[in-house]
Structure formats: structure tokens, C-alpha cells
Amino acid sequence: MVLLGKLAIVTGAGSGIGRATCRVLARDGARVIAADRNLRAAEQTAKDIGIDHVVALELDVASLESVTKAVAASIAQFKQPPSIVVNSAGITRDGYLLKLTEKDYDDVYKVNLKGTFLMAQQFARAMIEHHVRNGSIINISSIVARISNPGQANYAATKAGVISLTEIAAKEFGKFGIRVNAILPGFINTPMVEVVPDKVKEDVLRRCPMGRLGRPEEIAEVIAFLASEKASYVNGSAIEVTGGLK
Template sequence: MLSGRLAVVTGAGSGIGRAVCRVFASEGATVIGADMNEKGMEETLAMIKDTGDHQSFQCDVSSSASVNNLLDKIKEKYSSAPQVAVNSAGITRDRTMMKLTEEDFDKVVNVNLKGTWLLNKAVGKAMLTNKVQGSIVNISSLVGKTGNIGQTNYAASKAGVIGITKSMAKEMGKFNIRVNAVLPGFIETPMTETVPENLMQMTKLLIPLGRLGNPEEIANTCAFLASDKSSYITGATIEVTGGLFM
């Protein structure tokens, strides 16, 4: 489904980002994984090394210099711009509104929102320069649509990702560059491992399918959006939530 595509994936060292790398590689893409966690990236790369000429680079998505350096390295290595980008890098710093510090608000917004904007801009520029018809997939969250107790910073950042996605889709459509967002619900990742068990059991009761999702289910949605099978989809937000809050 993605044979011959060059794909850059942020947040590739664990969770959804790692699953995207594995699914994309299995579908024939050449994968460039980017993450701050070098050890995690090495583990991801080891999982897919036998399927192609994949690479990993350390990248701080909240830094324009780091993001631009990533695109320069990709150009140097592959003599091309990515045809696909998945923005999966994200963090949480959960506290209720009155206890949340300005520092933790800024950290989450800088990675989740500013980081998405910076990579969209850098990848979009590279696609335009190289006249690439591309697909950008931004990982938002159901929380960006519904809000959540203790996550004003996270919810704001993920709502902003939806806004970036829809705006960039309008700007880039005439160049045959598609931009979409995936809104995961509760997925089994390192982020959800910190949720107390009693709250997790209560959450499962609210999910019509009765379980948490797994990262591969998000990655499969990303693969669809990255492929020609979704060639007339742009500016969309696709919820992958097991029916939570339908």
C-alpha cells in the first residue's frame, strides 16, 4: 500500500509512533523515525531493519532548528523530500487547572502544538520544493474535541492540531498535498500506563467496544490516510475510539 514511499514519523521511539513505523515498513515504505529518545528509536529501528533502508534521527520537534536539520538530513540521505509525514510526537503533564503550572502548560503546547506546526511547515515546504504529491497525518486526540479533567494543556494542544490540520489542508490542496488528523481515544501506550487502574476500568465501561485500542489500530488508519486509497480525503478528522463519546 505504501511501496516506494519515503515517510518521516515523529515520536517514533514508543507507542503510536513506533507502531506507525512498523506498519509503514510492512507496507513497503522507507521509514525515517524521529524522536528525542535515542534508545527508543534504536529499538524501533531494530524491529524494522530487515524490511528496507530505514533511518532514525534525534529531533526536538519544538525547535525549528532541530526540525529543519531533520529535513536536511533526509534530503542528504535520500535526495528527496518525504512523500508522507506522521506527526506523533506528544507529551502529557496532567494536573487540574488550578494546580497546573505555566511551565507544564508551555511544555505540552510546545511539543504537541508548536511541534506539529513546525513539522507541517518544514515538510510542506520540502514537498513544494521537490514538487511531491504528499500526505501529512497529524495525531490529535479525542480529548481535543471533548476536553478532559486534568488535561487543559493537553486538550488545548490537541484542539490546536485539528485547527492546523484543517487550515493547512485548505492551503495545500491545490498542490495535491493532503493533510488529515487522527483522533485516538484511549490507546494502550506509555501515556495510559500512568492512569490509575480504577479510572481505567471506569473508562472501559464507557467504550462501546469494551476495551482500549492498541497502537497498531491507529497506525493502520495512518497507513490508509498515507496511501492512494484515501486520495480524495483531506482536512478530515478521523476518530479511532472504539465508539467512545459517539
């Protein structure tokens, strides 16, 4: 129970990596706020894990108003802000550059990069104001930030931005006792990857030394490590969890 007594908030908690992360953090003793734009999906996560450990919250990470309300709600309910923040919310709107629409670019930017910025800024501010030490912010980037898949210019750019944001936040927040790290998942068996064309997935499996997709729980276990005191000197890192895919 390495996270016993800790309070965590996980965005994108309605499915995939976010849902698995809620399960693993709760297993390790944390109280968890499962946050998602789809409240019903977040409630299902809480129901599956057990409402004694997880509460659901509707949250649009792209909205400053929604994020600030989430901060206030967590403090009102738990008398403190979360010391663990997992930014797992993310979307794709794939398309080749010459056909990519402004809306598809903006939508991906707002959730993947702006959302990570707003969550990190507002929750770190709350930790500092409430004198919460040993905070941990974990941002979900992607290996696509480094291997740059054609057709994913908007997604890759935002996920590369998450790495830079993480590195800067780590330098700025370290003096307040808040560590900030990023995880770069490979191709993980989630609803987001399910819609990827089979031809693309077959190519990925050929290039991955382990020859399979990752499981959401395999990302969640690394998140739990970074959230714990076992990772007390890990700060500003971008950790690849890809099965060796490059």
C-alpha cells in the first residue's frame, strides 16, 4: 500500500490507460478522483473499482473553468488538493497535413497539450497554496512524439509539446516538492488504438521486439511507481514504455 493516504486525480479515467490507472492507484492505497469529460464513463470506472476508493468527476481539461472547478471540488470534498495528478486525457483526429482541418488541429491541441498545461498549472498551484509536499504530476505523452507517424502531425506535435512542458514544469516546481514526469506509451490496447487500421497495427507489431500491443495496466504500473516515494528522485524524465518500439 505504497500510496496509502494519498489523493490522486486521473483524467481520461473513463477508459483505457486512465481507467487502468485508477484501478492500480486504488489498489496501492490511494483515494482516486476519476475525471472524464464523459461522466457516465467515469462513474462506471468508479463502480467497477469500488466507490469506497474512487469517486467520479465530470471534467473538460480543455476548459480553464472546468479545471478550476475540479480543484475546488477536490478541496471541498477531501479538505486538500490531490498530491498525485495523472494527465491521461487525450484524443486523436488523424489526417495527412494537406487535408488536416483547422478544427481537427485545434481539437487535439486543446485536449492533449492545453489540457495538460491547465491541469498541471492549476493543481500545482493548489498544492503549493495548501503546503502539499511530495507532489507528483505524471503526463502522458506518446512514442509518436519521437517516431512521427505520417497522418498524425497534430497528435505528434502535441505529444512532443507535452515532453517539453514536463521538462520545464519539473524545473519550476521542484523547489516546491512537486515532481513532474512524462510517460511515452507505445501502441497500447485501448479504444484509441482499436480504430487504427489493421495494416498499421500489423506494421507496428513487426517493428516491436516484443511482438504485441501493450496492456493499459503496464502503463498504469509505471504511473504508480512515479506517483510513489520509490521515485522520489525521478523528476523531469520522459520514460518510454513501448516494448522496444522505436
